[in-house]
Amino acid sequence: MRLALLRRDLVQAGLGASMLAMMARVATPGVAHAAETVAAAGPGPFDGATVRRLAQAMAKHAYQAPDSKLPGAIDQMSFDQYRSVRFKKESALWHGQGLNFQVEFLPRGFLYRPHIDIFEVQNGQAARVGYNPDLFSYEDQKLRVTDDLGFAGFRIHYPINRPDYYDEICVFLGASYFRAVAKGQNYGLSARGFANGTGDPKGEEFALFRAFWLEKPQAGMTAIVVHALLDSPTVTGAYRFTIRPGDETIFDVESVLYPRRTIAGSGIAPLTGMFYFDVNDRQHIDDARPAAHDSEGLSMWNGKGDQLWRPLVNPIDLQFSAFSDVTPKGFGLMQRKRAFSDFQDLALNYEKRPSLWIEPIGDWGEGAIDLVELPTPNEVNDNIVAFWRPKAPLAAGGEYTYTYRMHWCWDNPWSSRLARISQTRIGTTDDKKGRFVMLDFTGESVKSLGADAKLHADLGTNAGDIRNVVVEPNPEIQGWRITFEFYPGSSKIAELHCVLSGEQGPLSEAWVYRWTP
Structure with missing residues (x-):
């Protein structure tokens, strides 16, 4: 399957396929060189406020895009050519120094045209990481050019799976995108530094991490600190990532934003992934596998303590959902299916993709968790934000x-x-006029309940009719099942919700779902 192989190669390269459409927005050739404030941040003193001062100073001036010009030999580089240029492992930053971390750098070319400044920080001093074409190996020697190209991004390696091998645990590449994995995982969904105008018909602005500072860890340290300077026509920002790989890989993120212009549709802690189909939504898709997605649902714990689960869909038209909240406890794009049989894909291993949970620190005030679902004809495109x-x-x-x-x-x-x-299954009703919905619930609150327990469904919709509700034990999963029929009638959209409840109140998280034809 060519699409599957392409998806695998793109993910291994640290690339979300949605970037194909957006990179032109951050990589316009022929524009001015990097802002003078970035160039001035060369070798010299560095402290925790350095990047913040740079971002604050840059926000007072008009945006200048970084250098995106490339020599003719690599100006039209294909994806296959790009991935054939490989960084030499023995050239990694801190290689052979007995540290837990090593850093490999990524070449410019293909979609990754902007020159990204990268510095190493030691003992309070920052020094630019020097470029040399011999840091890379080339299958095609025509791609080896002697210009001082600089880098497009970098990968961090750490012995996360076994002590004698440095696995790649995260990559920063393209706009403000980055990915990471925990122990035993494969790359899946991405994160971004900032989003602006996502889902807006006028188009989205993609900010760029235009410079990074990598703090050299001391021997024995299991965390690494990365600083990043965000820049776009609308906003600048300073980011500090403290990265701790492990059974769960943690990024502690401190961000400060300085808008050049007022931003109405800002996105904090944006997550981007792919949902192609699953048993809740496989209309118009003819595929031998039972499912294909990076994430299957949006999980939310709101400021009131309510827990919500919104299964993802691959819609016919763009869908925008907003879940208003005050001081949210957390949200994330989650992959709950963890068995090979859930996907039956030997190449892409969707069952090993990470879930990504955002835990706000401090009071984020009033706002909303926004979900944007874009239609995609295949699994190459990242269509969920x-x-x-x-x-x-x-x-x-x-x-x-x-x-x-x-x-x-x-x-x-x-x-x-x-x-x-644990499962949302949707199909047609016997009369073909409605939708048959099947929800399975698992967890400690229902595991020990007897078959005679008095449970019911708190179920509702803002449009259409719900009929023939059944609540019954599901001994196969040591849980319970709710089934019902939904008849939309003339409705073009409906918001459904369901909670499994007992005599003492709710026993489950809330299922929330948007139906569209």
Whole structure:
């Protein structure tokens, strides 16, 4: 399957396929060189406020895109040519120094045209990481050019799976995108530094991490610190990532944003992934596999303590959902299916893709968790975006701080007393006029209940009719099942919700679902 192989290659290269459409927005050739403030941040003193001072200074001036010009030999580089240029492992930063981390750098070319400044920080001093074409090996020697090209991004390696091998645990490449994995995982969904205008018909602006500072860890350290300078026509920002790989890989993120212009549709802690189909939504898709996706649902724990589960869909038209909240406890794009049989894909191993949970630190105030679902005809495109949108616009000239913890994990980082939806199955009703919905619930709150327990479904919709509700034990999963029929009638959209409840109140998280034809 060519699409499957392409998806695998793109993910291994650290590339989300949605970038194919957006890179032109951040990589326009023939523009001015990097801003003078970035160039001035060469060798010299560095402290925790350095990047913040740079971002604040840059926000007072008009945007200048980084250098995106490339020599003719690599100006039209294909993806296959790009991936044939490989960084030599023996050239990695800190290689052979007995440290837990090594860094490999990525070449410019293909979609990755902008020159990204990268510095190493030691003992309070920053030094530019020097470029040399001999840091790379080339299958085609025509791709070896002697110009001082610089780098497009970097990968961090750490012995996460076994002590004698440095696995790639994260990559920063393209706009403000980055990916990471926990122990035993493969790359899947991505994160971004910032989102602006996602889902807006006028188009989205993609900010760029235009410079990085890598703090050299001391011997024995199991965490590494990366600083990043964000830049776009609308906003600048300073980011500090403290990265701790392990059974769950943690990114502690400290971000400060400086809008050049007022931003109404800002996205904090944006997540991007792919949902092609699953048993809840496989209309118009003829595929031998039972499912194909990076993530299957959006999980939310709101400020009131409510837990919500929104299964993802691959819609016919763009769908935008907003879940209003105050001081959210967390949200994430989650992959709950963890068996090979759930996907039956030997090449792509969707069951090993990370879930990514965002844990806000401090009071994020009023806003909404936004979910954007785009239609995709295949599994190559990243078509799902989720993020926190503050209620109030980010005003030009202001300073906004957001601190959060990212959990690249197998499951929610905290257990819950509530049962959760382990399966959402949807098909046609016998009369072909409605939709038959099947929800399975598993968890400690229902595991020990007898078959005679008095449970019911708190079920509703804002459009159409719900009929023939059945609540019954499902001994095959040591859980319970709710089934019902939904008849939309003339409705073109409906918001459904369901909670499994007992005599003492709710026993499960809330299932929320948007139906469209």
